[in-house]
Amino acid sequence: MSQDFVTLVSKDDKEYEISRSAAMISPTLKAMIEGPFRERKGRIELKQFDSHILEKAVEYLNYNLKYSGVSEDDDEIPEFEIPTEMSLELLLAADYLSI
Amino acid sequence: MYRSRNRPKRGGENEVKGPNSALTQFLREEGISAENIKQKWYQRQSKKQEDATDEKKGKAEDDSFTAEISRVVEDEEIDEIGTGSGTETERAQVSYDARMKLVPADSDEEEYETSHISDTPVSLSSANDRESLTKKRQNTAKIIQNRRRKRKRAADLLDRRVNKVSSLQSLCITKISENISKWQKEADESSKLVFNKLRDVLGGVSTANLNNLAKALSKNRALNDHTLQLFLKTDLKRLTFSDCSKISFDGYKTLAIFSPHLTELSLQMCGQLNHESLLYIAEKLPNLKSLNLDGPFLINEDTWEKFFVIMKGRLEEFHISNTHRFTDKSLSNLLINCGSTLVSLGLSRLDSISNYALLPQYLVNDEFHSLCIEYPFNEEDVNDEIIINLLGQIGRTLRKLVLNGCIDLTDSMIINGLTAFIPEKCPLEVLSLEESDQITTDSLSYFFSKVELNNLIECSFRRCLQLGDMAIIELLLNGARDSLRSLNLNSLKELTKEAFVALACPNLTYLDLGFVRCVDDSVIQMLGEQNPNLTVIDVFGDNLVTEKATMRPGLTLIGRQSDSI
Numbered sequence: 001m002s003q004d005f006v007t008l009v010s011k012d013d014k015e016y017e018i019s020r021s022a023a024m025i026s027p028t029l030k031a032m033i034e035g036p037f038r039e040r041k042g043r044i045e046l047k048q049f050d051s052h053i054l055e056k057a058v059e060y061l062n063y064n065l066k067y068s069g070v071s072e073d074d075d076e077i078p079e080f081e082i083p084t085e086m087s088l089e090l091l092l093a094a095d096y097l098s099i
Numbered sequence: 100m101y102r103s104r105n106r107p108k109r110g111g112e113n114e115v116k117g118p119n120s121a122l123t124q125f126l127r128e129e130g131i132s133a134e135n136i137k138q139k140w141y142q143r144q145s146k147k148q149e150d151a152t153d154e155k156k157g158k159a160e161d162d163s164f165t166a167e168i169s170r171v172v173e174d175e176e177i178d179e180i181g182t183g184s185g186t187e188t189e190r191a192q193v194s195y196d197a198r199m200k201l202v203p204a205d206s207d208e209e210e211y212e213t214s215h216i217s218d219t220p221v222s223l224s225s226a227n228d229r230e231s232l233t234k235k236r237q238n239t240a241k242i243i244q245n246r247r248r249k250r251k252r253a254a255d256l257l258d259r260r261v262n263k264v265s266s267l268q269s270l271c272i273t274k275i276s277e278n279i280s281k282w283q284k285e286a287d288e289s290s291k292l293v294f295n296k297l298r299d300v301l302g303g304v305s306t307a308n309l310n311n312l313a314k315a316l317s318k319n320r321a322l323n324d325h326t327l328q329l330f331l332k333t334d335l336k337r338l339t340f341s342d343c344s345k346i347s348f349d350g351y352k353t354l355a356i357f358s359p360h361l362t363e364l365s366l367q368m369c370g371q372l373n374h375e376s377l378l379y380i381a382e383k384l385p386n387l388k389s390l391n392l393d394g395p396f397l398i399n400e401d402t403w404e405k406f407f408v409i410m411k412g413r414l415e416e417f418h419i420s421n422t423h424r425f426t427d428k429s430l431s432n433l434l435i436n437c438g439s440t441l442v443s444l445g446l447s448r449l450d451s452i453s454n455y456a457l458l459p460q461y462l463v464n465d466e467f468h469s470l471c472i473e474y475p476f477n478e479e480d481v482n483d484e485i486i487i488n489l490l491g492q493i494g495r496t497l498r499k500l501v502l503n504g505c506i507d508l509t510d511s512m513i514i515n516g517l518t519a520f521i522p523e524k525c526p527l528e529v530l531s532l533e534e535s536d537q538i539t540t541d542s543l544s545y546f547f548s549k550v551e552l553n554n555l556i557e558c559s560f561r562r563c564l565q566l567g568d569m570a571i572i573e574l575l576l577n578g579a580r581d582s583l584r585s586l587n588l589n590s591l592k593e594l595t596k597e598a599f600v601a602l603a604c605p606n607l608t609y610l611d612l613g614f615v616r617c618v619d620d621s622v623i624q625m626l627g628e629q630n631p632n633l634t635v636i637d638v639f640g641d642n643l644v645t646e647k648a649t650m651r652p653g654l655t656l657i658g659r660q661s662d663s664i
Contacts, residue, residue: 035653060267080267082274088312088329091271095315099267 006033007043008058010051022061025068026097053086053093060099272321275329309335317341317367324350331357336386339365343372351376355383363416365391374402381409389416391445396422403429407436418445418471426451434461443469445501450476459488467493468526474504481505487516494520498554503533510542518546525550531559533587540567540593547573555579559587561611566591568598575601587611589637596622603629611637613658619643627651 006023008016023029023044032044046054060080067077082090119127126132309330316322323345330338335358340346343366351372361384366372372395380387387410398406403425407414414437419425430452434441438461446452455475462470470493475481486508490497494516502508521527530552532538543566558579560566571594574580583604588594589611599622602610607630612618618641626633627650638644639658646661656662 057267060270064267080270082270084274084278087271087274087278091268091275091315092311094267094271095311095318097267 005042008054009043009045009047010049010054011047012051014051014054016054016058018058018061019065022058022065025061025064026099028097048096049093050089053089056082056086056090057093057097057099060094064099268315272316272326275326309333310337310339313338313340320345322346324353327354330354333358334360336360337363339367339391340369341367343367343369347371348373348376352379355379359384360386362386363389365389366395367391367393370394370396373397374399377402377406378409381406388413389443390414391416391418392420392422394421395419396424398422399424400426400428404432407432411436412440415440416443416469417441418443418447419449420445420447420473421449423450425449427454427457430454431457434458439463442467443499445469445471445473447471447473453477453480455481455485456488459485459492462489462493464493466496468496469499470497471499471501471503472505473501478505478507480507482507483509483512483516486512487519490516490520495522496526497521498526499529500527501529501531502535503531503559506534506536508532508535509537510539513538513542513546518549521550523549523551525552526554527552528554529557530555531557531587532563533559533561534563536562536564538563539565540570543570544573547577547579551578553578553582555582557585558583559585560591561587561589564590564592567593568595571598572601575604580604581606583607585609588615589613591615599626602626605630606632608632609635612641613637613639615641616643620645620648623648623650623656627654 004020005017006020006029008018008023008029010016020033023033029044033042049057063080312329313322316326317340320342322340322342324347327346327350331353338358338361346369348371351366351369352375355376356379364380364384364387369392372392374397377395377398380390407429417433417437430446431454434457441462442464444458444462446455453476455472470489472481472486481502486502486505547570552574555578558574560570571588571591581604584606586604586607586609590613592614594615595617596619599618610626610630610633618638620643623636623638623644626636633654635655635657637657641658642660644656644659646659648656648659650656
């Protein structure tokens, strides 16, 4: 596994690869990666989340990485779309990941 | 018309008797009087009129006399100023007129007109000018945009939105709240069924996760009557709302009606909870046995009495804090009705309670396990005698003892109460004696040497200012060393480095060493090595802890001076 990428594993064993810098946005993932755990190898199992929730969380991390560094002068940031039906579960996931 | 009969007729200059003001004297000497001024004005007017008739002979006469005059004045002004002719007095006159005329010229309208006039030729003159104009327009557009952005940023700052990209949590909560309010509007008639549909629409959350959801909502201060609906119609048995400040009394009522299985309910900051909703909670939740309320200040003595009568025989745990309407009478009502069933009682910051002496008489349950008496209004109200009596009654089974801010307690309570009545193999899990500044090292050392605290998980001696090394060393020589998870030694200024040599607890995760001045880099390093599970140390006010402190990975120092400056 490349050092620049981190793999997140969902409940149904689907794998999502995100850049290390995107994963670092979440304090939870950051602690896992930097801590003395086996997660530092770049594979993080998040078995409590379904794949579609994790997918959305990954999407948000990338979204955050892309737009949080944007300077003030640039135009409006596009809105992050959340499907209504997953908002509750996504909230729990977001709470866990502190994002 | 008013005129004094005694007033002398006008004539001589010095006929007025009595004192004169300096101004009157001056005007009189200079020969200036109202009559003079009037005459001068008439002369000026007639002169102008003559001039006007001369100049504008060929032109049609104006209808109104005044209008004519004004125009004349204008012409005259321009002429005279332009040529610079005329005598000194004339010029003065003109400038006076000009001044009079300039007054309306100050208005915005005038300004606008002049600017408009000066603008038009520019646009017509040449392509070059046109270019500069478009440039100008672009600039103004930019300025406006900048202003708008600035205003938005200021508004965001006021809303504490520092990050431009809002967090996923807040996005989710906005989405949830949006949908709930939308659904409510749509389903006004069948409003009773809204929450059923709600969970279908938003996607289900398991009952186990509902408390997590409540936590997340509270943390974001988003728990209100709308989001409350997520918790209705469930099989939920325990529910904790950490911030109810936005839930109205109606919200509590619906909660009571639609969550009938609740046995434990904790409502923090429930300022809007009123008589009606409290009685609803008591009546509609037949299984309720544990209630924790913070800030129910709308509820008065009468309602408390009714509530305890309803809850008689089934209230097992009752914690209340931050209300001045819970009085001695309410306390005795609680104890008379529910005293025999209570196994956990918490009274914190209740300013109207002074009769704590009632407690030992009524708390007689054999399984009583938690007692929290915090911050009484008068320190003398909670004294050694009361606590000793209480411990004599319930000390045997006590698992949690919190006596924060009871600053009247002394060594006598430790020796004659704790040591005497708590069994040698003690079940105590939480011990908190914060701010008891009369308790000394000797009594606590004695207590720790006599009683085995094998189950102690959480221990706080914050601001027990007289405690020295021996008390802490005795605590750690005790069985508590293996079970302790959280230890608070904040402000124990007598401690020296000696105390920390013994601080080696396998399960300790949190340690507060704020304002323990002897703590330095070497102590931090030693603690990190000795306590494998320690994750957080608070070091506020410890100026000897520097950025050079070596820490085991996974250990965080909070409040270090070098981190903030």
